[in-house]
Amino acid sequence: MILSKRDRKMNHIPVMLNEVIELITAHTNKSHLRILDATLGLGGYSEAVLEKFPDCSVLGIDRDEEAIRLSRERLKDYEDDSRFEARHVNFGDIGEIINSSKPFDAFMFDLGVSNMQLTLPERGFSFNSDGLLDMRMNPSGDSRTAADVLRESDEKTLAKIFWDYGEERFSRLIASAIKRSKTPITTTSELVNVIRGALPQPVQRKMGTHPARRVFQALRIFVNDETGELERVIMTLSEINYEALIIFVSYHSLEDRLVKYAFRQWQGDDKGKILTRHPLTPSESELEDNYKSRSAKLRAFLFKNSNAKFLISH
Numbered sequence: 001m002i003l004s005k006r007d008r009k010m011n012h013i014p015v016m017l018n019e020v021i022e023l024i025t026a027h028t029n030k031s032h033l034r035i036l037d038a039t040l041g042l043g044g045y046s047e048a049v050l051e052k053f054p055d056c057s058v059l060g061i062d063r064d065e066e067a068i069r070l071s072r073e074r075l076k077d078y079e080d081d082s083r084f085e086a087r088h089v090n091f092g093d094i095g096e097i098i099n100s101s102k103p104f105d106a107f108m109f110d111l112g113v114s115n116m117q118l119t120l121p122e123r124g125f126s127f128n129s130d131g132l133l134d135m136r137m138n139p140s141g142d143s144r145t146a147a148d149v150l151r152e153s154d155e156k157t158l159a160k161i162f163w164d165y166g167e168e169r170f171s172r173l174i175a176s177a178i179k180r181s182k183t184p185i186t187t188t189s190e191l192v193n194v195i196r197g198a199l200p201q202p203v204q205r206k207m208g209t210h211p212a213r214r215v216f217q218a219l220r221i222f223v224n225d226e227t228g229e230l231e232r233v234i235m236t237l238s239e240i241n242y243e244a245l246i247i248f249v250s251y252h253s254l255e256d257r258l259v260k261y262a263f264r265q266w267q268g269d270d271k272g273k274i275l276t277r278h279p280l281t282p283s284e285s286e287l288e289d290n291y292k293s294r295s296a297k298l299r300a301f302l303f304k305n306s307n308a309k310f311l312i313s314h
């Protein structure tokens with residue numbers, strides 16, 4: 001497929017892909033694998049498993065319609081061969097899919113945002129380019145934008161959002177500056193300017209990162225209720241009663257903690273086995289190639305078939 005210049009710019013480098021493939025290779029044993037890619041994005045994981053396992057099939061879901069469109073273009077040949085299907089679904093709702101289809105051998109979750117979402121200024125995720133302050137992953141389904149959140153929330157609530165989801169040390173200072181702004185903040189660059197104006201220069205110089213990075217991350221997680229959706233899908237996965245590999249790649253300590261505790265709980269309830277006692281992190285060479293992968297943590301769990309004896313020896 002020939003990518004347009006704009007599509008090439010949006011290209012997303014899949015994070016910890018080798019580790020994902022190795023886990024699937026080591027912990028699934030059927031030849032006709034069925035894989036659910038719960039965060040399809042630009043289809044990087046899906047494409048890799050479709051290539052690596054020639055008779056596997058993949059159902060990819062994403063809450064972002066643009067991601068569905070782009071990954072379908074990328075994986076058109078596999079779709080034509082009935083090995084790939086994409087659906088516009090929030091992973092918090094996968095219960096319906098799980099209940100109405102044959103068992104999946106593996107579930108892949110690569111949380112957070114894709115480079116496509118970050119790169120398109122009109123999506124409002126990026127502090128590096130100007131656009132309306134939107135940040136909804138599903139603009140056709142969700143109504144509250146990041147600009148709405150800034151306008152409708154009081155100072156205390158905003159400070160809590162910035163602290164809880166961005167671990168922003170200057171959350172109160174920034175929240176106060178936002179609320180003092182004479183006109184409502186509606187664009188990404190207006191928000192960046194308010195943050196820059198609120199933080200003392202020496203603080204900004206020492207930050208070692210863009211001064212708006214944490215606030216943007218916090219707003220994005222809040223607008224899309226990312227931790228709520230993660231909790232919902234964890235509840236749904238808890239009901240799985242067949243052998244299945246679950247892989248989570250997360251980029252935020254809150255998400256990683258939710259996954260870690262869910263896995264412990266599942267293992268304690270004898271539902272299966274934790275495969276990663278400590279989370280896996282990107283290799284040195286991956287970090288060199290893709291600095292954006294630096295916060296990734298991968299955890300994996302293997303559900304056992306509740307009707308069969310657990311015979312895994314790994």
Ligand SMILES: C[S@@+](CC[C@H](N)C(=O)[O-])C[C@H]1O[C@@H](n2cnc3c(N)ncnc32)[C@H](O)[C@@H]1O
Nearest residue numbers: 014039041042043044045062063064090091110
């Ligand atoms: C990091 S990207 C995935 C990239 C993908 N692994 C690849 O290699 O191209 C995360 C994707 O998950 C999607 N996403 C985030 N939360 C979701 C949810 N609750 N349900 C479905 N998709 C979600 C985002 O829209 C985004 O496209």
